[in-house]
Amino acid sequence: MPLRAARVGRVGVVGAPVAKTAVIAAAVTPGPSPVAKTAVVAAAVTPGRRVRRRI
Amino acid sequence: MTEVVESMEANTDLDSLGPVDYVVVEFPAGASSFTGEMAKELVALVESGTIRVIDILILTKNSDGTIDAAELADIAELGELQALEAQLAELLAEDDVVHLAAAMDPGSTAGVLIYENLWAAPLASAVRHSGGKLIANGRIPIQAIIASIEADEARATEGV
Numbered sequence: 001m002p003l004r005a006a007r008v009g010r011v012g013v014v015g016a017p018v019a020k021t022a023v024i025a026a027a028v029t030p031g032p033s034p035v036a037k038t039a040v041v042a043a044a045v046t047p048g049r050r051v052r053r054r055i
Numbered sequence: 056m057t058e059v060v061e062s063m064e065a066n067t068d069l070d071s072l073g074p075v076d077y078v079v080v081e082f083p084a085g086a087s088s089f090t091g092e093m094a095k096e097l098v099a100l101v102e103s104g105t106i107r108v109i110d111i112l113i114l115t116k117n118s119d120g121t122i123d124a125a126e127l128a129d130i131a132e133l134g135e136l137q138a139l140e141a142q143l144a145e146l147l148a149e150d151d152v153v154h155l156a157a158a159m160d161p162g163s164t165a166g167v168l169i170y171e172n173l174w175a176a177p178l179a180s181a182v183r184h185s186g187g188k189l190i191a192n193g194r195i196p197i198q199a200i201i202a203s204i205e206a207d208e209a210r211a212t213e214g215v
Contacts, residue, residue, distance in 0.1 A: 012150035
């Protein structure tokens with residue numbers, strides 16, 4: 001791992017080993033095509049399209 | 056007096072610093088296709104003042120788990136990234152490289168980008184001035200939004 005000398009022996013800023021970002025299984029199971037999913041997501045983040053339930 | 060002024064200047068700079076994030080983008084073995092599109096978009100974000108690039112490294116995780124790290128300057132033809140290379144702060148240390156590479160699969164290559172969110176700096180500063188402090192942040196994956204919508208649809212179909 002040939003790093004520049006300036007990077008060696010310094011205190012790091014990333015505190016711990018990083019885990020791979022999880023891909024949620026439900027989103028990759030068979031279903032609507034990616035294009036259709038994109039449209040659904042766009043609708044979901046559009047104001048007023050989704051009913052918010054009080055917790 | 057000079058020390059006080061320098062200290063105040065340092066505080067002012069710190070006060071106006073935007074949130075600093077990192078992304079690690081993995082390219083599985085044989086799956087990369089570098090056309091210059093990523094570099095073009097990254098440079099556009101910098102030129103628009105949306106972000107400031109603090110550090111970039113290109114990591115390769117070998118099949119035996121060892122890691123090779125390349126500096127941006129090590130790349131023969133930087134193209135549009137040439138303009139960014141001179142501004143890098145080399146924030147990442149050797150330990151960081153090991154920690155970031157933990158997310159990589161053997162045989163893959165990854166680009167690591169450390170950047171300041173310049174767009175968020177004024178808001179972050181205003182929040183601090185108002186007495187607020189960041190207690191949580193994160194990213195919601197698109198996959199999670201899709202999963203949530205699909206769950207809603209399934210619930211509606213079942214008439215629950």
